[in-house]
Amino acid sequence: DAGVIQSPRHEVTEMGQEVTLRCKPISGHNSLFWYRQTMMRGLELLIYFNNNVPIDDSGMPEDRFSAKMPNASFSTLKIQPSEPRDSAVYFCASIETSGSDNEQFFGPGTRLTVL
Amino acid sequence: GESVGLHLPTLSVQEGDNSIINCAYSNSASDYFIWYKQESGKGPQFIIDIRSNMDKRQGQRVTVLLNKTVKHLSLQIAATQPGDSAVYFCAERVWGSQGNLIFGKGTKLSVKP
Numbered sequence A: 001d002a003g004v005i006q007s008p009r010h011e012v013t014e015m016g017q018e019v020t021l022r023c024k025p026i027s028g029h030n031s032l033f034w035y036r037q038t039m040m041r042g043l044e045l046l047i048y049f050n051n052n053v054p055i056d057d058s059g060m061p062e063d064r065f066s067a068k069m070p071n072a073s074f075s076t077l078k079i080q081p082s083e084p085r086d087s088a089v090y091f092c093a094s095i096e097t098s099g100s101d102n103e104q105f106f107g108p109g110t111r112l113t114v115l
Numbered sequence B: 001g002e003s004v005g006l007h008l009p010t011l012s013v014q015e016g017d018n019s020i021i022n023c024a025y026s027n028s029a030s031d032y033f034i035w036y037k038q039e040s041g042k043g044p045q046f047i048i049d050i051r052s053n054m055d056k057r058q059g060q061r062v063t064v065l066l067n068k069t070v071k072h073l074s075l076q077i078a079a080t081q082p083g084d085s086a087v088y089f090c091a092e093r094v095w096g097s098q099g100n101l102i103f104g105k106g107t108k109l110s111v112k113p
Helices: none
Strands: A005-007 A010-013 A019-024 A031-038 A042-050 A053-056 A065-071 A074-079 A088-095 A110-114 B010-014 B019-024 B030-038 B045-051 B056-058 B062-067 B072-077 B086-094 B101-103 B107-112
Touching: A005 A088, A010 A019, A019 A088, A019 A110, A031 A074, A042 A065, A042 A074, A042 B101, A053 A065, A074 A088, B010 B019, B019 B107, B030 B062, B030 B072, B030 B101, B045 B056, B045 B062, B045 B072, B072 B086
Parallel strands: A010 A110, B010 B107
Antiparallel strands: A005 A019, A019 A074, A031 A042, A031 A088, A042 A053, A065 A074, A088 A110, B019 B072, B030 B045, B030 B086, B056 B062, B062 B072, B086 B101, B086 B107
């Protein structure tokens, strides 16, 4: 298995531009998580989905952030308009929850820089 | 200039020594715990897990201890190697949360050769 796939790996954009981050979870996993990691705040959960349905989006910082999961194999995190304070590494993770105890598998992350 | 950021606890050990990384978790309803390792430029990777009905679990060179009375988790690494240098996170899962994990702030382990 290729693991959790994220794209792009690096994104540099200018303030005000729209940014879309993409995630392909591990096949068969039914929960997907988006995290943001910064030096200031560490690893923060933004939103998570179970069976493609958003369960908890209380970590989404503002209305500028939105996430979708149109099917079991794809999710997007969109920032519109982007701001310099959005610069961070964004991780996607997935897990199969119908079994016993399982860990979340993390993708390699997308490093976002907003100038 | 000086950067202001999250102050991670740092543990510095000599190669070959044993390391112990500690974590206090928050929720007495948590039923499952995981230790993750994050190397620079990579996503967190699973190391070892433990259920709340256990107090100790051993892996290869790693041992996790759970003390539910004081809500404390520890990770012991035997014969620490330079490749163990990373940030280590503990995570707890609250029962019924559909896999959602609450992550600790992390501890930076630095191994001196």
